[in-house]
Amino acid sequence: MTEPLVPPEETPPAEGSISSAHQERADGGIWEHPMVWVGLVVVGALLIALLFLFRVASL
Numbered sequence: 001m002t003e004p005l006v007p008p009e010e011t012p013p014a015e016g017s018i019s020s021a022h023q024e025r026a027d028g029g030i031w032e033h034p035m036v037w038v039g040l041v042v043v044g045a046l047l048i049a050l051l052f053l054f055r056v057a058s059l
Helices: 034-057
Strands: none
Touching: none
């Protein structure tokens, strides 16, 4: 009897293992730390706002 094929994302059952295969969490990539990106957007928006405020104040 042949063993059934296991999809690449899953762990094949091991002899004597008591747990079932689990899905591995995907790597978050650049979205792993979204507060970094939110911080960059907020800092950029504040810099643009300050630019306009200084231009209005210099008139």
